[in-house]
Amino acid sequence: MILAIIVLCQLFYVIPVFSESLFGDLNGDNSVDSIDYALLKTYLLYTRAPSGDNWMEHADVYRDGEINSLDLAILKKYLLGMTKSLPFNPEGNDSQPTPTFEIPVTPTPKEDWIPFVPPAENVSLKLVIDNSYQTGANQQKYIQVEITFNDGGYRIADEGKLECTTSQSGELYFYTSGVKIEKYVGSGGVTMALMHKVIKYPVENQLGDKNRFDFKVYDKIVTGFSFTTNSVIMPEPITYDAEVNEKFVNANAQFAADLFQKFSKDDLEENVFFSPFSISMALSMAYQGADTTTKDAMAEALNYKGMTDDEINQSYRAHLDYFKKLYPQIELDVANSIWIKENSQIKESFLNKNNEVFDAYSSFLDFSSPEACDIMNKWISDATKGKINNVIKSPIQSNIVLYLMNAIYFNGSWTDKFDITQTTNSYFTNIKGEKELVPMMNRTGKYKYAQTSEYRAVEIPYGSRNVSMYCILPEKDNVNDFISQFDNNKWNEVKSKLSMRSNVRLSIPRFKIEYEPGDIIGKLTELGMGEAFSYGADFSGISDNAPWIGDIKHKAVIDVNEKGTEASVITTIGMATPSIPDAFTANKPFMFVIADNVTGSILFMGKVVSVRN
Template sequence: MKKRFPLLLCCTLAASLLAGCSAQTAQSGQNSPIPKNMNAAGADSFAKNQISKDVIAGNTRFAFALFKQLDKEDGKRNIFISPLSVSTALTMTYQGAATSTKEAMAEALGYTGIANEKLSDSYKNLLPYLKTLDDKVELNISNSVWVREGENIKPNFLTANKDIFQAAVTPLDFSKNNAAAQINQWISDATHKKIDKMVDAPIPSDVIMYLINAIYFKGDWSEQFNPQATFPTQFKTGNGGTNDVMMMSRTGKVEYGQGADFQAVRLPYGSGKAAMYCILPGKTANINDFIASLDANRWQAIRNSIAEREEVRLQLPRFKLEYGIKNLNSSLSALGMGEAFTQKANFSGIGANIYISRVLHKAVIEVNEEGSEAAAATSVEIKQAEAPAQMPAFIADRPFVFVIADDETGTILFMGKLYEAGQA
C-alpha cells in the first residue's frame, strides 16, 4: 500500500468532522417531540438544538485520542478511520455497561460527567440530523444488533438501541453456515458494497451478539477540480521514498489557513455544511510528531486560522485508501477501557457474565476530481464468559473417610471413617 502521510490527517479529520461539524452551534437540551406544524428547516434547527455540546466535545476528544493511539501502532502505514462509527458502536454497547466498566468506557469515550439522559438525547437527534445535513451530500448511518437465537438479552438494552440509535435488532441462529454471510450482507448493503466482510465464518460458539455501525458518505466538491488540469508527479513518502501519483490542481478562491508549523485548506462539499480539511505539516516536520501534538484545542485553532483567499494554488493527489479490518482492542485499552475486554467486565444491563471480545473497524475512501466517497463499519463482538466458579467449601458435618499416607512411597498408613463424631 502506498504511503501518503500528509494526507492521513485530512482523511481522518474529514471523518471526525462528520461527528463534530456542529460543535460550535449545538446546544444542550432534552429530547422533546418536534412541535407540530413545524417546517423542515425549523425541524432541522430544533433537532440540532437537542445535541449537547458536551457530547460533541467528548466525541472530538475521542476522535483525536484514538487517531493518535493508532498512529503510535501504525506510524509507518496509512491510517483512515471513522471516529463517529467507532463511538456510535461503542455507545450502543455502553447502554448496558455498569459500575467500573461504565466509568472506564466513559473516560475513554469522553463521556465522563455526562448524564445518561443527555447522552441518549444527543445521539437520538445527532444521527438523524447528520443524515439530512446537506441534500447535495449522501450520508447514511445505519446500526444493527444481531443476537444469537435463544439468548436472554435484557429487553431494556435492546429497546434503548432501537429507540436511540434506530438499530435493527435481529435474532439469528449463529450456528448456521450462512449466519456470518447474512450479517456481512447487511454491512455491504449499508456501505454501498464498499465493505463486504467483517464477520468471519463460522461464528464462534461463545459469541452471543454483534453490535454494528456502518457509515457511507458521498459528496461532490462545491468547486470541483478540472480533470484536464490533473498531472502525473511524485509524492514524497513518510519513509523518504517516492510514489507516482496523479495530482489534481486548481488555482483561485480557496479557504486557506496557516500557522508556524502547518498549512491547511478547507474543501467544502455540496452546499458547504460538510468539508474535508487537509492539514500539511511544515516541510521539515515529521508527520507522526505532528499528529502527536494534535488535540481538540489545536484542531479548533487550525480551523480558526482558515479564511477564504482570492488566489491560492491548490494541489491534492487523487487517491484511494483502505484501512483495516483493524482490531481496536489494544488502542481502546490504552485509552482506559481495558476492563470491558476482560471477564471482569460489568455489562449487567445486557445480561450476566458479558464482555467485549473484539472491536473491529474498517474504513475506505476515494478522493478524485469530483469529490469523495467513503465508508466505514465497526463491529463490537460480545461474548458470554463462563459463570464464575463458586468458592469451594468442605464442611465435614456428616460421615467421612480419612486416610493417613506416606506420600513418598504412597503407602497408606492409616485409614478410617468417621461415622459418629462426639466431643474430643
C-alpha cells in the same frame, strides 16, 4: 358413533393442517428465524422466490391472501418478541390460534383509509439525470422522490404530475399536484401496505440557472430543494435543529485524536483512514447496557465524564436526525444493527433503548448456521453500498452471543469540483523520502486557508458546505510527529485560524485508502476501558449472563477524486459470555479530517503517507 369417530380421524389424517409453527417458515426447516425474514425481504425487494412449494402459504403471516411488506413487518415483530404467535391476529389477541384447513382471504377494505401527509424526514428528494445513451436526443432528467415509512399500512392513491411555473426573477418553480397518500386505520387485512416508494417525475422543461422543486402532498409542501443546471446542491447549509452540545462534540473530538495517535503510531509508514464517530457510536450502543465501574471505564475512554446518559443519547439522536436532512446534497447514511444468538437472554430494555436512540435494527440468528455470517455480511454490504464485504468470518466463536454494528456511508461532491483536464502527474515525496509520480488534482479558487510556522491548512467543502475535508500539512515536523501531538485543542486551533482567501492554488493527490486497524481492544484498554473487555465486566443492562466485549473490528475505505469523496466504514463489536502561501500543495505526507461544520463533529480522520495504490 365409533364408526363416525373413525371416519373423522381418517379425514383429519389426509387433510393437511397449517399449524402455527409453519407460518413464517419459508425455507421448510420447521423453524421461524432470521433466515426466513431475509428470504421474505429478498423476495419483496428483488422478486427472488425461495425454493419449495408451500413458502407462499407460510409467508402470509398477516392472513390477507397476499405477500407484501406488511407480512415482513409482522415477521420482524415476531422475531423481536413483540408478537407472540403467528399467524398474526389483527384483533391484538396473541392466544394460540385454532388450526384451520384453508387460508381465508381478506379483501382490501375500501373504507378506513384516511389522508396522510408524511413527516419531512420520511421523504428524500434527488434530481436524477439518466445517462443512458439516446441517439439524437438530450439526456432525460427526472426529479426523483423516495418515500420510506417505518411500517406498513400506507398507499399512494395518486402520484400527481409535475407542474412548472416561472417566477419574476426567472427562477423555474417545479412542484407536484395531486399527490395523495393514504393511511389505513381499520382493523381488517391490508393488501396494499406501502413501506417504500420511488416516484420519478420527468422534467420536460429546459432547466434554468436557478430552479426550485417542492414535493407537495395534497396542498402541503413536505420538503423541497433548489438546484442549478448541473447541480442539486442547496444554496444554504442545512440547519441543525437541536442545540449543539459542546461537551459531546469535544468528547468525540478528543476520542478521535486519541485513537488516531495510536493507529498512526502502529502504522508509521502506512496510510491510515478510520471513522472515530463510527467506533464511538458502536461503543455507545454497548454503553447503554454498562453499569458500575465498567460504565465509568467506558466513560473515561470516550470522554463522557461530566455528561448524563440523556445528554449523550440526545446528542446522538439529534445527529442522526440531522444527517438524514443532508440528502440529497450529500449522502451521509448511518445504520446500526444488533444481531443476537438464538436462545440468548438479552434484555428487551437494552434493545428498545438502542432502537430509540440509534435506530438499531435487531434480529435473532443461529450463529452456528453457515448462513448467519452471510446474513450479517449482506447487511454490512448493503449499508456500505457494497464497498465493504465479508467482515464476519465463519465459524463464529461459541461464546459470542451478540454483535453490535455501526455502518456509515458518505458520498459528497466538492462544492467546487476539480477540472479533470487540470489533473497532472506530479511528484509526491512519501514518508520514506522516496519520489512517487502521482495524479495531482489542481484548482485555484476561494478557500478557507491558514498558514503558521507549524503547518498549513485548507478547508475543502462538500455540497452546501455542511461538511468539509480539512487537509493539514506540517511545515517542519514529520506528519507522524505532528499527529502524536494532535488533540482537541489543536483541532480547534486549526479551525480558528482558517480564513477565506480569494486566490488559493490548491493541489492534492487523487488517492484511495483501505484500512483495517489492528488490536483495537488493546488501544482502548490503554485509554482506560480495559474492564469492559474482561470477565468481570458489568454489562448487566444487556444480560444477566455476565457478558463482556470480546471482539472489535473496524474497516474503512475512501476514494478521493476530482468529483468528490466516497467513503464507507463498518464497526462490529462482539459481546461474549463466560458460558459461551496562499498555496496548498500536498506533495508529502499529510493528515486529513472530514467533519460536520454545523455541529463540529469529526466524522472521519486519516493520513496519506503514500499514494501508490
